[in-house]
Amino acid sequence: MAMYGADALEVLKELSTATRLPVYRAKSVSKAVDEVIHLHAEVLAILRERPEAARNDASVTASVIFHHAALLRNKRIMLAYHYHRMQYLQNLRWEVGAILPPDVREATSALETGFFSAYDRLLGDYMTEVDLNLTEDLTPPKDLFIEVRVVQDAGTIITEAGDELTLTRNSTHYLRRSDVEHLIRQGVVEHIVH
Amino acid sequence: MAYYDIDAILLDDQIVPAHFNTAAMDLGVLDPSTPSPHIDQGTETDIPLWLALSLAKRSIVTLRSPSFFGESFQAHLLADAQVLNIHDKCPFFYELGVKLAKLTGNWALPAVLKKAFHTRYLRIVDTSINLGAADYSEHIRKLTTAERNLFHLGHAAAAEVLRYKTRDTDRLAASAVVTRKRRRAALGKK
Numbered sequence: 001m002a003m004y005g006a007d008a009l010e011v012l013k014e015l016s017t018a019t020r021l022p023v024y025r026a027k028s029v030s031k032a033v034d035e036v037i038h039l040h041a042e043v044l045a046i047l048r049e050r051p052e053a054a055r056n057d058a059s060v061t062a063s064v065i066f067h068h069a070a071l072l073r074n075k076r077i078m079l080a081y082h083y084h085r086m087q088y089l090q091n092l093r094w095e096v097g098a099i100l101p102p103d104v105r106e107a108t109s110a111l112e113t114g115f116f117s118a119y120d121r122l123l124g125d126y127m128t129e130v131d132l133n134l135t136e137d138l139t140p141p142k143d144l145f146i147e148v149r150v151v152q153d154a155g156t157i158i159t160e161a162g163d164e165l166t167l168t169r170n171s172t173h174y175l176r177r178s179d180v181e182h183l184i185r186q187g188v189v190e191h192i193v194h
Numbered sequence: 195m196a197y198y199d200i201d202a203i204l205l206d207d208q209i210v211p212a213h214f215n216t217a218a219m220d221l222g223v224l225d226p227s228t229p230s231p232h233i234d235q236g237t238e239t240d241i242p243l244w245l246a247l248s249l250a251k252r253s254i255v256t257l258r259s260p261s262f263f264g265e266s267f268q269a270h271l272l273a274d275a276q277v278l279n280i281h282d283k284c285p286f287f288y289e290l291g292v293k294l295a296k297l298t299g300n301w302a303l304p305a306v307l308k309k310a311f312h313t314r315y316l317r318i319v320d321t322s323i324n325l326g327a328a329d330y331s332e333h334i335r336k337l338t339t340a341e342r343n344l345f346h347l348g349h350a351a352a353a354e355v356l357r358y359k360t361r362d363t364d365r366l367a368a369s370a371v372v373t374r375k376r377r378r379a380a381l382g383k384k
Binding site for chain 2: 065
């Protein structure tokens, strides 16, 4: 029999070595939850049936400790797994904005997608309230205007000044940094430095 | 936060040899040499650290040191720590050593580990910041997880300094999530 928590640890390892968000392992997660329920039942059964032995007979105490420690370990691995994935999604909101890139969307569970939109709403509400776009100028700006080249056709945008601007591939523009910063981070246009 | 730290979780999964002072019900799964579901008194078997800690607290098991904390490997460490492949022995060598020293009361061990780390530290920091863009896989092969993290920090810091010197920091870049995707798409086309 495989050791308790082995499966859970596998998905955590996969997450820690991956360079992009791996697919959510729903099967391993539900297996870990089943294990926890089973381990919990074992502990309760021993305590109910042999309360005296659990305290005085070291061999029975060992069994209680074993099941309890395995339960806690499973819980810790699962919490860490979800915690790190949530951190990744939070960062993404700051990096690329309110829309999840398609490959990330495929890798997330329904709950995680829900978390992302809830986080997006929370951040959005806060930024409306303080009337400031916090995701702008993640690095302190040096120039108000920057030159950019369009990498992929991106339709028409409206600048802060209210002008319409069509972004066609390979055209270059001299624009207010705040107008294009999010487009640079999304990789639609690239910043040209001379 | 240590509770969610993946390295801390992996450290707790390291195997330590243990001696069972009492019999233990239901723990037979830990000992592959016995078909019985229980463990007999006096059994010697390897158990994961997360279990070892709670069992040792109640004196159900006595923990032994793994062979790589033995006298002979300690002598090697003191002779020349730099050439040894510690990662092969245990990816969390130092951390495990310190934890076990506390449990087994082996106070000489942390001093040896500290000396070994000190010897290796200088080389790690030196290579990490001077290697530049050269391939580093050979350099980190022998390093433990903590040493590798140290190496990567130094390596990243050196790259940042270079970016600063070439004034590349002024340039806004696309997010790493996006650039990776594009690279994959380009590979797919070919």
